[in-house]
Amino acid sequence: MIEATEEPTGKCKKTCRSMLGLTLAFASAIFAAIMTLLVKFLQEAGADHLLLVRWFVQYFFMLPVLSWRREAYVKSRRTNITLFVASTTCAFASTALFFSLTMLPVGDAVAILSTYVPLVGFFACVFLKEPCRVSDVCFAVLALAGLVLVARPPFIFGSETQSPASTSGSRTLGIILATAAALLSAIAMVAIRKMGDKVHFSLFLFYFSLWGFVISIISILSTKELVLPCLDDILVMFLSAFAALLNAILVTLALQNGAAGPVTIVCTSEVVLVFVFEYFFLNVVPSVYSVIGAGLIMTSCIGLAALSIRESNKE
Template identity: 50%
Template sequence: MIHLSYSTMGDCKGSCSSMLGLTYEFLSSASFAIANLLVKFLQSPGTGQLLLFRYFAQYAITLPIYSYRKDLFVVRPLKTILVLLVSVITTSLSVVIFYFCIPLLPLGDATAILSTSIILVGLFAFIFLKEPCRISGVFISVIAVVGLVLVSRPSFIFGSDTAGDLGANRTVGILLAVVSNIFMSLATVAIRKTGKTTHFSEFQFYYAICGLTMSFLSIFFTTGFRYPCLDDIFIMALSAIAALFSSVLKFLALQNEAAGRVTIASTSQVLFGFLLEYFFLGVVPAILSLIGAALITFSCITLTAINITTKQTQ
């Protein structure tokens, strides 16, 4: 007969919780890759219109869940409200700014800049959350960043065939990407700070409202609203649902795992993106991209192995 002590059961529960966090993040990365793949099938989507549709769908889906839980009438501690407010605003700002930097900057440059969030999240988590900064984590972060750089092949490292590299707009695009990266890193730490006291529907509900407001203002002061094609509406809806699913899973991942490790695991979205583009679009990645993908795969596998070993030894 096998007897389980309370300490053994607690260790198993902690290990399962930690592995559950990484599982949530891997599924979140896959959903995010699906959302990006669907965008490629759109005929004439505007940046603001795509964001507006996404946040409206998110609001429509999360409102019934949030209302059913009766969280609308729950009085929260002031500290919890402030952290939730910071996480909602920084997440919205990061997404909106990033969408608007894409037309001004090559996608490889933007991806390379955003890859530094692995370092920023680790730094912010060390400062604000007191998460330990281990040598193994730094090693895995460096490998993941190198892999992302090889995949994105930014023009400021590998050169560019385009004269002027988008001209003076490139500087503005780089600044926007850096600001977006900082906001996303702060958002990741803030979501982790909320802990398990906040339900995912509460965050997604206020995130949708904040995102709707920012999207509307950005459209009003830039291009103006343009109705999408009828063929695009269905694809935009599927993309919005996949993006919402990805956001919910990332929120759950941060509730069960350290912010730094979740950020490293999020690099797996590059792998899912390669697989989806190969099978659905017939896009064959370059040699450097395959090497970068291999490094990212190695970092994710190593992270998972270290996570399991750490939990077993505790």
């Protein structure tokens, strides 16, 4: 009787943990969309300055947390290596993405970055031995199709949204940076999942912010483009930084509680939320392609959530 009672309890805990991961992933997408919306209100500040403020806020926000937890390092060497990989790849991915947005149309950059979704499932299957089902592949393809329709990259839909100011050289470099951001994001997602709950999210965000801060300082000093932003830009940058902080915390917790593949695809709902916020706050009416793409992404998210519950109940 005791064993029969404990078995359903274990299944229930696993199901609840899986759903918690998906819920945290969707919440992180909300804050990521807010962060994106706030960036559109910048007037003078550039990508370097926005990233610098983001790392500054995250770094000093995590200092008291680490002091309270008295945790500055991990004793396990293997876990330390995984932490280093996760924090550095996250920092480089964020930097590469923001720089690619200055050289590419936003649609191109988003479409290229979205390729990290199937890469996460592939890396998780290879390194974490997570099951890779046919349904996972189908939902990943569905999400990617939705992202492409929402982003409408010019190299697929024509040159209607192509920026005339972009040159061939800068576009090529932008594509390389966006591709690097996608690859690094996939590696970071799997590394965070590998750490699991062995590393507190505050420790990961501390080193993530530290490496990002160093990268931004080097970038600003090398380009010599340090300027003092206006008060409105400072307010927007700090609000965006706090939204990014909440997004990073929620993503880390989501990956620690749910499978890397489903959590990552749920995070792609950020694209849908961005268009919703744009409609209500900036009066930007989405096109038919955007509506169809948003529907495909949400269908993929709902399907993965249902599949996760079903598989947890079977085990």
